[in-house]
Amino acid sequence: MVLENYWKRLKMRNKLIDFKVFLNGIWRENPILFIMLGLCPLLAVSGSVRDALGMGIAVIFVLTGSNFVISLIRKIVPSHVRIPVYIVVIATFVTITDYTLAAYSPQIHKNLGVYLPLIVVNCIILGRAEGFASKNNVLNSILDGLGMGIGFTLIIFVIASTREIIGNGTFMGKNILGTNYNPFLIMIMPPGAFFVIGILIALKQKIEKRKKRC
């Protein structure tokens, strides 16, 4: 089994483009559900769908950009200073995102607040840089960045929609549950985020178990 996986990996590495890499990020190696990385921004900005999508797009951009640059320079960087180099690359992309967002949609920038510059210490990004982009070619790294980013965005979208619909009766700021709905306020407050992610991971464990059974 282990050997088989290893051969698969080796084959994948030699291929120029492999679309499986892209799909991996969305379910099989989803950064949130399976590896449990990058929880902080996920929980903090999932109070409203609009902010969550802003965060998702920022993460996709930083992840793809840094994967691209790191896989370009992977053969030049000496291995013992690689982590600081990666961090500088990531920080550059985070700064670009920070200032672009501040210029084009100041409201979302204000809502994301301190969590936007904190993408730099998001473990998903350094993890993918170290675990994937530093070993694979440029095209695959871009695909991996996109896949992982979209996987992250999907989860944050699910959490944010649940919290906003139950906690506020709205979706993207529009009222959908009617005026008679009495919002369950706790969901948009901090404890709601913990409840939703706990239940989401429990659901994932259930799906995994059912798969194993048959």
Place this chain on the structure above:
Amino acid sequence: MLNETNLFFIFLSAFLINNILLIRFLGLCSFIGISTNIKSSIGMGIAVVFVTVMACSLSWAVYNFLLLPFHLEYLRTTAFILTIASFVQFEEMIIRKKLPTLYRAFGIYLPLITTNCAILASAFLGIDYKLSFIQNIAFSFGISGGYCFVIITFAAIREEIEIAPVPEIFKGVPIAFILAALMSLAFLGFKGLFKL
């Protein structure tokens, strides 16, 4: 809130009202990962207090004496992360050389701290709130003290829940999140402690 010059209020608001883990959701990766037993969470908690206070003062100095005079505010993210990473490395070397007992106690937690977002966050927040140097120290003590307190309490509860009959699919991480939700609910109660 932070116009309040009273240091005690700054400390308390960072410690309880805006608790870094339960209300602001920062440093969660290490929180969920390490809080499986009390001993290691005490180690992590103390290491975080130590590093946060030092790193916050250092990055406050970097920002106010280096970035502001030369109008380089946009380099803030890069400068802070490099300051913290190099500080942790430097400190690890010194502690290993001079205080081997402390080094053994901190063990693997020191290098892990570089990627702990709580520390970078407290550096950013201190700058965002425009705190003075002394206020910044009180603030970072509050943040890291809150982290330390919550992680140790949480580890204690988690050790108990290990032996409790939990529904099959909630075993492990999911129940930890539900626990965190309940604790966070309790911390919401501190919101009315004093008028912000």
